[in-house]
Amino acid sequence: MKMTLRWFGSLHDTVTLEQIRQIPGCVGVITTLYGSKPGEVWSREAIRAMKEEVEAAGLELSGIESVNIHDDIKIGISTREQYIANYIETLENLGKEGIDLVCYNFMPVFDWTRSELAKERPDGSTVLSYDQELVDKIDPDKMFEEMEANSGGFILPGWEPDRLARIKELFQMYKEVDEEKLFQNLVYFLKAIMPTCEKYGMKMAIHMDDPAWPVFELPRIVNNKENIQRLLDAVPIMNNGLTLCTGSLGSNPQNDIPDMIRSFKGRIHFGHVRNLIHLAPGKFDEAAHLSSDGSLDMYEIMKAFYDIGMTGPIRPDHGRMIWGEKAIPGYGLNDRALGATYLNGLWEAIEKTSKK
Numbered sequence: 542m543k544m545t546l547r548w549f550g551s552l553h554d555t556v557t558l559e560q561i562r563q564i565p566g567c568v569g570v571i572t573t574l575y576g577s578k579p580g581e582v583w584s585r586e587a588i589r590a591m592k593e594e595v596e597a598a599g600l601e602l603s604g605i606e607s608v609n610i611h612d613d614i615k616i617g618i619s620t621r622e623q624y625i626a627n628y629i630e631t632l633e634n635l636g637k638e639g640i641d642l643v644c645y646n647f648m649p650v651f652d653w654t655r656s657e658l659a660k661e662r663p664d665g666s667t668v669l670s671y672d673q674e675l676v677d678k679i680d681p682d683k684m685f686e687e688m689e690a691n692s693g694g695f696i697l698p699g700w701e702p703d704r705l706a707r708i709k710e711l712f713q714m715y716k717e718v719d720e721e722k723l724f725q726n727l728v729y730f731l732k733a734i735m736p737t738c739e740k741y742g743m744k745m746a747i748h749m750d751d752p753a754w755p756v757f758e759l760p761r762i763v764n765n766k767e768n769i770q771r772l773l774d775a776v777p778i779m780n781n782g783l784t785l786c787t788g789s790l791g792s793n794p795q796n797d798i799p800d801m802i803r804s805f806k807g808r809i810h811f812g813h814v815r816n817l818i819h820l821a822p823g824k825f826d827e828a829a830h831l832s833s834d835g836s837l838d839m840y841e842i843m844k845a846f847y848d849i850g851m852t853g854p855i856r857p858d859h860g861r862m863i864w865g866e867k868a869i870p871g872y873g874l875n876d877r878a879l880g881a882t883y884l885n886g887l888w889e890a891i892e893k894t895s896k897k
């Protein structure tokens with residue numbers, strides 16, 4: 542396991558590489574070419590500049606989160622061919638620059654969804670939260686505005702303003718796309734890119750749907766053990782792998798996360814570890830990483846990662862906003878640093894007791 546932190550680049554992030562390097566045991570960052578649009582080709586020069594900046598700060602560029610997928614690929618219309626060709630070119634350029642991990646998601650229209658971005662907890666910290674009843678009251682067309690209004694002026698990852706322009710049109714286009722069609726479109730995409738991935742040793746790591754059920758009647762297909770296993774079996778090579786996100790899977794209490802980690806051994810290339818509290822069906826608050834602060838057992842989760850011989854990057858996922866920090870919701874320095882330290886502590890204890 543390699544402990545890493547997500548970083549949004551010096552233009553967008555309040556957190557600096559220098560700060561990240563001072564988190565004990567944090568060896569790298571997971572980043573992206575922020576500002577690039579889904580479907581664009583990433584140039585080698587831009588990739589190299591991003592990598593050099595990270596390395597100059599004494600860190601490793603451990604992977605990309607995300608190279609976003611153009612909606613035409615998810616919808617499966619003929620224009621997908623050009624976007625797939627562009628994606629392949631980006632993968633080649635990343636591979637040539639020595640990057641071998643790409644996180645992505647296959648959620649229609651929206652990336653992760655929350656009803657509140659700064660819900661106050663009893664200790665005064667604020668967290669992201671989800672309440673299906675509140676989301677049901679939101680007009681999907683207005684969802685971008687809702688999120689933007691609550692983001693404290695920051696651009697939210699996955700909620701870049703340019704997606705907004707096509708929202709009405711997109712909802713219309715997804716009318717024809719049910720779960721099966723979305724799944725087939727994902728398999729089509731993966732089969733097309735796999736030869737390039739094999740050539741460069743590129744590990745594709747799909748992020749789980751968040752939350753793990755359909756939102757605004759849009760289909761969701763990466764949300765439980767059965768669906769994920771089906772995806773791994775449909776393209777049964779190592780390069781078709783997962784970003785195992787405990788907070789996304791954990792939104793549904795039916796998901797047994799340690800069991801899933803063990804079952805997907807060999808195919809988990811990247812781990813997102815965070816905790817949440819189940820309040821009612823379809824309702825949860827994000828929490829501190831500490832097991833006792835939420836509903837997930839972080840010891841069992843880290844133990845499962847240890848038992849499968851996880852060598853890839855793990856990062857603390859969304860943190861709470863604490864100590865007056867102002868940052869991208871979920872991505873402040875303070876609580877993610879506490880999270881990294883706690884997860885490193887669990888790992889050390891698991892490692893030492895396992896060797897006895």
Ligand SMILES: O=C(O)[C@@H](O)[C@@H](O)[C@H](O)[C@H](O)CO
Binds near residue numbers: 607645699786
């Ligand atoms: O923190 C997360 O993991 C999520 O907030 C996503 O934005 C995630 O980065 C994407 O779904 C991956 O493509």
Ligand SMILES: [Fe+2]
Binds near residue numbers: 788
């Ligand atoms: Fe995640």
